[in-house]
Amino acid sequence: MARYHIETYGCTANRGESRQIEQLLRDGGHHRANGPEEADVAILNTCTVVEKTERNMLKRAKELEEATADLIVTGCMALAQGETFNEAGVDADILHWDAVPNAVLNGECPTTTPDTEPVLDGVIGILPIARGCMSDCSYCITKQATGKIDSPSVEENVEKARALVHAGAKEIRITGQDTGVYGWDEGERKLHTLLERICEIDGTFRIRVGMANPKGLHGIREELARVFAENEKLYNFIHAPVQSGSNTVLGEMRRQHQVREFVEVVETFDAALDHWTLSTDFIVGFPTETDTDHEQSLALMREVRPEKINVTRFSKRPDTDAAQLKGLGGTLKKERSSEMVELKMEIVGDAYGEMVGERHEVLVVQPGTGDSVQCYDEAYRQVVITNASEHGIEPGDVLDVEITSAENVYCFGNPI
The missing domain is CATH 2.40.50.140 (Nucleic acid-binding proteins)
Known part of the structure; x- marks a missing residue:
């Protein structure tokens, strides 16, 4: 698990974004460090209201870069003037708020505690439907904390969702280490059944389904696509982290799925839905990743054109099999990451640009x-x-x- 340090500057909205980032990091099993010197990663949530503030942000970024292993810069200055940090020689990942938790999680599944209960935060209801997963990824330390999938019954989760709606939730976020394998421990994957039942609850609300690995989705892709197409309460959104476009790297990662299975999930949803969002993740610079493997990841991104993409540079987690592999150099990982982020911004920018006028x-x-x-x-x-x-x-x-x-x-x- 990573230890993080986060600093927030600027308005109330920035503080709210930092609170959400911390919430997701805690859900992922990570812990706040006692200062940047003890942290694995520092997060700087920036402001850019005046020139003096910008100078202070650059100064603080340099200080944090020297004090900690990895630095992530987000917030207003990062989004409006991200190139300023690079021009000042700051070695940091410049990310949108939404991408920060995934970058820190390093491609790992989120972790929930055994007693995790639904949470209502404003009009957002967070509903953990299960704990654990069926994967054994070579880079992920989360599995050591969560174990195999443990799925409460459909009826129990429906009642928790109903309670959230009655408490005022207008958006229910279905979460778990891997929502796609919900029910596997009982011999039957039931995500589509659960979603259909939650959609039957009276009230005006929407449902967002959290991360589901491609292998789990693949076996129920037709059933899921049908449920999405038939229920307006469901956001037309899936988060399926492919992590690499190379079957060789996926094998070294022990990701269980192959590229073709991921593509087939996408094709199934393409056929069922006109306006939908594919969110996916890529880990750049896995120790065995070659130039050819990297090009295959870029080619896959161009092929499926996800509307939301999280790009993470590989970093070793203690006591994982991947930590024993000889890593790639930081410069190479940074170059590959920059190339992928550039393509990401082009694809995602096109998706949002096409919405203008609609x-x-x-x-x-x-x-x-x-x-x-x-x-x-x-x-x-x-x-x-x-x-x-x-x-x-x-x-x-x-x-x-x-x-x-x-x-x-x-x-x-x-x-x-």
């Missing part, structure tokens, strides 16, 4: 920066509405918007 129904989930709100459309794509108070918009509202412009990883919309 109309979508969105759920308002939480406050954003200043007088804005963060919303998600039917495919769980982020839509920002500015001047929210002028329109009387609050978290939990459902409204139609016209997409007016797009950034790389989100777009802006006006209420209709």
Whole structure:
């Protein structure tokens, strides 16, 4: 497990983003360190309100880079002026807020404690449906903490979801180490059954399904795609971390799936849904990864064109089999990571750019920066509405918007 140090500068919205990052890191079994010197990774959530602030952010980034093993820079300055850090010689990953937890998790499954219960945070209800997984990835230390899949019954999870809705949840986030193998310990994968049952609960809310490994999804892909197509309460969104486009590397990672199975999952959802989001993860620089393997990952990304992509540079976790392998040099990993991130920004930017001029129904989930709100459309794509108070918009509202412009990883919309 990683020890993290996080520092936040700027407005209330930034503090809210840091709180969400920490929540996901804790869910992943990671712990806050007693300062950057004791941390495996430092996270700097930046502000860029004035020039003096920018200088302070650069200064602090350099200090953190010297004090800790890895540095992640996120927040307003990272998004608006990310190149400034590179130009100043700061060796850091420049990431959007949403990508930070996955980068720290290093491709590992999230970890929940045995007594994890549903949580209501604003209008977001978090529902852990099971604990553990069926995988044995060579780089992942999480398995040592969680063990095999342990699935409560469908009825028990439905009742927990109903309680969240009655408590005011407008978005239910289904979580687990690997949601795709829910029910495997009982001899039958039941994710599609669970989702169908939760959709029958009275109320206005949406459901987002959390990470599911491609192997688990592959066996129920037809059933899942049907449930998604038939139920508007489900965000048309799946998170299936492929991790590499090379079957050779996947074998060394012990990922259980092959590239073709991942592609078949994508093709099945493509056939069933018109507007949906594929989220996936790539680990760059696994110790056995060759130039050819890296090119295969880039080729896969171009082929399936995910609308959300998490790119993580491989780092060793203690007591894992992959930690015994001779690693690639940091420079090579950084070069490959930069190449993949550049392609990622092109693909994701195109996806959001194509939405400009379209109309979508969105759920308002939480406050954003200043007088804005963060919303998600039917495919769980982020839509920002500015001047929210002028329109009387609050978290939990459902409204139609016209997409007016797009950034790389989100777009802006006006209420209709």
